[in-house]
Amino acid sequence: MDALNNLFVNIAAAIRGLFADSHSFGADLSINIIVFIMLFLIMVVAALFLSLVERKFAHWVSQRSGPNRLGPHGWFQFIADAVKMLGKEDITPANVDKFLFKMAPMMLVGVTLMVFGVIPFGEEMVAIDLDLGILYFFAVSSLTTLGILMAGWASNNKYSLLGGLRAVAQMISYEIPLIFSLLGVVMITQTFNLSAIIEAQKTIPFIFLQPLAFLIFLIAGIAETNRAPFDHVQGEQEIVAGPFTEYSGLRWGLFMLAEYGNVVATSAIAVTMFLGGWYGPEFLPGWLWFILKIWLVIFLMMWVRWTFVRMRIDHLMHFAWKILLPLALVNIFLTGLGIYVYDLFIVRIGG
């Protein structure tokens, strides 16, 4: 089990061992390149697979047919979708801002990929072990807003513009409860480092200490990733596809990639902060536990998506500022109170 647990760590060590000096510039560079490619593949495969699972889930919840032709029960459909996407014509409409139009999808994917850099998939299995991991996550993920606004503005389409403006309003509003909901965990662990936060959950996952924060994080996370009931940015029935209306082919595929990548990244952060990361019963390796927990959160998000209808856009803002934010503040206050009481009595008595 130990060998399986440290599989990827050992592989990395073996590759480093190929170099004369295992911490030379060459070794670092090649490891970083391999890690980058691995992360990219993880994101692409997860996103493609997620697009299939989403439809499977829709089939299960709402009794539709779902993909059921290619492969056993349609489980190979995502390959066909990817190939189809690659073969589509890439149209750049006249009168668009060409530079921004082409930059937007790349930027979104790049930003999403950057988030993956700090996610600890297992013990020591993290690309960049930043001490300020959570701050990095917030800083980088808020850049997605910019990418969507770029797409909306550059498309020179009224639906796209509406979508882009909605994205700014919505994602900036929900960023705040999202950040505040994680502060409770940071207060308990006294660190911003994601690996350290997971290690602090060895005995008890923080969802039991911070249930309210988990709920706020989940809601705000759904809003951040623009999924129903907060999918106003794309709002298919109102503004066609929002910022993505003018995109086709691979560029549109990149948007979808970024969207699903964001879902995976947000779920990964939720697992890291609240669900105990790679800790789980011993019969499975840690990284597998991490992935399974990510899927658990993704299923929660899908369940919400296929059950609820889209919120009213003015209620959306009220919900963020008048309900989620005060709740997050209350959570911070309660956490502080709890820590104070813990320090005052339990530690003193125990110590």
Next chain:
Amino acid sequence: MMIEGTQEYSLNMGPQHPSTHGVFRMVVHLDGEVVTKVEPKIGYLHRGLEKMAESRTYTQFIPYTDRLDYLAGPHNSLGYVQAVEKLMDTEVPERAEYLRIIFAELGRIASHLVMIASGSLDISGWTPWSYCFRDRERILDLFEMTAGNRMTPNYFRIGGVSQDVPEEFMPALKSFLEDMPEMIEEYYGIFFGNEIAQSRMKSVGILPKELAENLLITGANLRASGVQYDVRKAEPYGIYDRFDFEIPVLYGCDTYDRHFIRLLEIQESKKIIEQAYKDIPAGPVMTKVPKVLKPPVGKVYHRVENPKGEMGWYIVSNGSTKPARVRIRTGAFVNVQMLPEIVKGWKIQDLVTIFASMDLVLGEVDK
């Protein structure tokens, strides 16, 4: 109220747009996301049905009537064949009358199910949508096993119906009726009872009673604005006077009530079908009519309660095999005019919901 330095702009929604339910076009004037003015533009599905009727015999025109409100085919043909029968003074056999009621009410349920489904889809409720379509499928199966066609059964004839229902029809109908309460509970649970859905629809797009009456709104939209009026009760046609059913009426005048009244009407239609199922006699389904129909010179106006509103048929006969003039008054066409009146000040998102609540079928609007 415009902020200084900002500008209104117009957005062309449709005719190709995900939620204009066909080829409806509106020019929407927007101040940010707020709708200041809507101009409906109709006519993209105009097929000239009224003119077509003049070059076809009375019987040949029946299939075209199904294509008016293509979500509730039977009720359109019912209006037409009953109008011609009124002109010719034809008696219809009892069994055919009952079958007509069963089909017309099944069509009403199917139409209302599509309305609820698309209404929920317009606020992104994919699951209620597929639930409604799943159950509508069973109605279409009933149509298919009888008449061969699904959405446009072309089942009614002048003087009866084209053929008797097959053996397996009645058991299938019974099991459908038995499953209906459960279905309705499901729709309520996932759509009407949903807090977010209610907040999306309640008090949105108010159509006051006076305005509804002044605009000649008919059908469920009128009944959701507090007017208890239904042609089936006000001027019973066919054998509607034999059935015991209520005309549901709601006083909210908003989008939610316009959706919810459809659910209530489905329950009333169920009552009618249950009674028809119980009372239906055996016998012929077609009376003796001449091979070549030549109604006497004259004119007739006949109106029926189509699921979309009041549908009137005005037929002028000059004694030949073809009608001299056919004029169709369709509910949806008249109902379009409520849109610009009730969307002012709502957001573009609510415009979509309000539009869905009007329950337009473009086949009926454009004719």
